Structures are given as structure tokens and as C-alpha cells.
Amino acid sequence: MVWDGVSSGPEPRDLVIDDGTISAVYSAGGAPVDDDALSVDLDGAFVLPGLIDSHVHLVWSSGADPVATVENEGEQLTVVRAVANAQKHLQAGVTTVRDLGSNWDVAVTVARAIDRGICDGPTVIASGRTVIMTGGHDPFWGIFSDGVDAVTQAVRQQIHAGAGVIKTAATGGAYGRPEGEALGQSELSYEELAAIAHEAHRFGIKVAAHALGTEGIRNAVRAGVDTIEHGVFLTEELVDEMRKQGTVLCPTLSVYSIMADGVNGSIPAYATEKARTIVKAHRESFAMAIDAGIPIIAGTDAGAPHVQHPSLIKELAALCEYGLSPTDALRSATSVAADAMGRRGKLGIIAPQAPADLLIVDGDPFADIQNLGQIWGVVRSTDRTYGPGFTVAAPHPYRVAPQGG
Numbered sequence: 001m002v003w004d005g006v007s008s009g010p011e012p013r014d015l016v017i018d019d020g021t022i023s024a025v026y027s028a029g030g031a032p033v034d035d036d037a038l039s040v041d042l043d044g045a046f047v048l049p050g051l052i053d054s055h056v057h058l059v060w061s062s063g064a065d066p067v068a069t070v071e072n073e074g075e076q077l078t079v080v081r082a083v084a085n086a087q088k089h090l091q092a093g094v095t096t097v098r099d100l101g102s103n104w105d106v107a108v109t110v111a112r113a114i115d116r117g118i119c120d121g122p123t124v125i126a127s128g129r130t131v132i133m134t135g136g137h138d139p140f141w142g143i144f145s146d147g148v149d150a151v152t153q154a155v156r157q158q159i160h161a162g163a164g165v166i167k168t169a170a171t172g173g174a175y176g177r178p179e180g181e182a183l184g185q186s187e188l189s190y191e192e193l194a195a196i197a198h199e200a201h202r203f204g205i206k207v208a209a210h211a212l213g214t215e216g217i218r219n220a221v222r223a224g225v226d227t228i229e230h231g232v233f234l235t236e237e238l239v240d241e242m243r244k245q246g247t248v249l250c251p252t253l254s255v256y257s258i259m260a261d262g263v264n265g266s267i268p269a270y271a272t273e274k275a276r277t278i279v280k281a282h283r284e285s286f287a288m289a290i291d292a293g294i295p296i297i298a299g300t301d302a303g304a305p306h307v308q309h310p311s312l313i314k315e316l317a318a319l320c321e322y323g324l325s326p327t328d329a330l331r332s333a334t335s336v337a338a339d340a341m342g343r344r345g346k347l348g349i350i351a352p353q354a355p356a357d358l359l360i361v362d363g364d365p366f367a368d369i370q371n372l373g374q375i376w377g378v379v380r381s382t383d384r385t386y387g388p389g390f391t392v393a394a395p396h397p398y399r400v401a402p403q404g405g
């Protein structure tokens with residue numbers, strides 16, 4: 001059963017893969033027999049596009065205080081940690097991650113290493129360092145930029161560094177630092193955010209804005225950013241503006257529930273306290289966004305306190321619990337996410353000419369989203385395969401005896 005990432009449910013299909021690309025999709029049994037081709041029988045299994053996590057931090061450890069860990073470990077160890085974290089996503093079928101903040105542009109380096117085949121990993125679309133006001137949200141990986149000229153220069157600097165997306169901060173946040181940051185406090189101004197969006201878009205690069213408070217979200221939406229990260233304090237008027245602008249929402253629901261829980265008091269108390277004020281407002285804002293038909297993309301903030309690499313299934317379950325349909329939840333981690341990254345047809349889809357990034361699972365994810373964890377195997381468009389269904393020692397990635405499924 002194959003789900004293409006777009007339609008309302010899976011259908012029986014045959015897929016033909018050639019050199020890491022999906023070359024054809026046939027009705028089940030319709031693929032022409034080719035003696036030179038290697039075939040894998042997946043009867044009883046479900047095949048989906050490789051999943052996309054739209055908000056991760058590969059440099060972060062998922063420990064109780066990842067900012068402190070980066071400070072303690074330093075740059076070189078952090079690079080190794082980021083590679084290992086990226087590979088954990090891939091092995092769970094997350095074949096693309098969007099990384100929205102890394103010290104020293106580490107995630108941009110990891111993206112490049114994977115692209116060049118130096119190491120295995122998912123496709124990484126990385127911002128590297130972020131464009132923020134002096135003293136703004138997540139200062140440890142921010143480029144302090146005040147005024148239109150400074151933010152324009154910072155955007156150009158990140159594009160030159162190889163960033164695949166620009167990350168900025170329109171408001172304060174919950175975790176990051178103990179003092180000097182309030183949830184509703186807006187940070188970069190409308191004029192500065194508009195300059196960021198204008199400059200990034202001139203080079204075909206999307207902009208993601210960290211925005212929790214109402215005023216900052218309004219500034220970011222009017223400035224023309226592409227995705228609002230978190231979007232905690234929305235209003236009916238704001239979701240209306242988002243719909244008209246085509247702004248996408250990446251709510252990151254589960255990270256705030258985890259931080260609000262505090263995990264036996266291990267998470268810094270200031271973050272737990274802030275997260276507790278977020279959770280209720282977030283639920284109401286998310287409902288407004290769904291009602292207004294705002295495109296939703298699944299992002300986990302993986303790496304943040306007690307948010308594992310990977311944890312996309314947990315976020316998809318939260319999206320469903322908060323009111324998204326299972327089909328829309330699966331789209332939020334495939335085709336809708338690809339659209340939001342400007343990669344329509346290139347990611348998050350099973351269609352001719354799309355890269356063969358595939359997740360194969362043993363149970364129907366439409367019946368139960370947790371079935372995404374029943375991994376038969378993962379196919380990467382680099383011709384690499386992972387998971388129990390594929391024999392590690394196989395001389396060719398597709399020359400395998402199917403097991404189970």
C-alpha cells in the first residue's frame with residue numbers, strides 16, 4: 001500500500017526506482033517485468049514518502065539543559081554530536097530535517113557533508129546562525145543585528161555561508177536563557193523583519209520566524225515571513241492575515257508540554273514556569289489556525305530539553321490530539337512541509353521524478369499514527385537503505401530478501 005504524501009489515503013501500487021529517483025508509479029501488478037531489475041515484495045506493508053521534521057536543533061543534546069552542554073563540549077564535539085543526531089532521524093524514517101539554529105553554523109556544515117556523501121544522514125535544510133536583535137532570543141547562536149542595514153548584511157552572510165533557510169526571532173521564548181527574555185516581548189521590528197524577508201526572497205530562500213507573542217507574530221506575518229514557529233498567542237484577526245498572506249504555521253506543540261511537565265524538576269525552573277503559561281493558549285491558537293485552514297507543518301524542536309532526536313511521531317500524535325485529522329497530520333510531515341520549504345515535488349512526495357526517500361512500515365499509519373514506528377525499512381535517494389527489512393550485508397541496497405511486511 002503506497003501513500004503519495006498528498007492524497008486522502010494509501011492505494012495498492014508498484015514503484016520503480018532508478019538511480020535513487022522514483023522513475024514510475026503503477027497500479028499494483030502493473031509494472032512491466034524487467035529481468036535486470038531487482039524487486040522487493042512489500043505485500044502487507046505501507047510505503048510513505050520519507051518524513052520531514054520542520055524544526056530541529058542538531059547541535060542540541062536533548063538533555064535537561066542542552067545550551068549548557070554545547071558550552072561545555074565546545075565546537076568540535078558539537079559537530080560530531082550533530083552528525084550522530086542527524087543519523088538518528090534518518091534511521092527512524094525522517095529523511096529531511098529543517099534545522100533552525102546552530103552554534104558556529106554547525107548544521108550548515110552537516111548539511112554539506114551529507115550532500116557530498118562524506119557521511120550518511122537525512123537531507124538537512126539549515127539556517128546555521130540566526131538573525132536576531134542585540135540580546136535577542138537564543139543569543140548563543142544569533143548574529144546581533146540592529147536596523148535594516150545590519151539585518152540585510154546578516155542575511156547575506158548566512159546565504160554566503162550556505163544556509164538553506166533564514167531563521168529570525170520576532171519575540172522572546174521559553175527556553176534559552178534565564179533572564180531578560182519575556183514571552184510576549186516583541187524583538188526585531190516590522191521594518192527589520194520586512195528587510196530580512198525581502199533580502200532572503202531575492203535569493204529564493206525562505207524565512208522562518210520564531211514568534212510566540214501576538215505583536216511579534218503580527219510584525220512577522222505582515223513582513224512576509226514564510227513560516228511562523230510556535231505561534232502561541234494567535235488571534236482570529238491574525239489567522240485571517242496569515243491565510244491571506246499564505247503564512248504557514250509550525251506549532252511545535254509537544255516541546256511545551258514536555259517543558260511544562262518539568263520532567264521531575266530536571267528542566268530549568270524558569271523554562272518550566274513559562275511553558276506552563278504557554279500550553280493552554282497554544283491549544284486555543286492551534287484550533288483557530290486549523291479552523292482558518294492555515295497550512296500546518298510538523299516540527300519538534302528536537303534537541304531541546306527532553307525532546308529526543310527523533311520525536312516526530314510524538315508531535316504528530318499531539319497534532320492529532322489537538323484536532324488535526326490523521327491525513328493532515330501526515331501531510332504536515334510530508335507534502336505540506338515540502339511546499340513550505342519551497343521543495344514541492346522534490347521532497348515529501350511519491351511521484352515520478354521525485355527522489356526515492358521512502359519510509360516503509362508494517363502497520364497502517366492512517367489507522368494509528370504510532371504505526372510510523374513499526375519500521376520495515378528506510379530508503380534514501382542516495383541508494384542507501386536502513387532498517388530491519390533490509391539486510392545490512394547485501395551487496396546491493398535493493399538486492400534483499402524481503403522479511404516480514
Ligand SMILES: [Zn+2]
Pocket residue numbers: 055056057100101301
Ligand atoms: Zn527551536
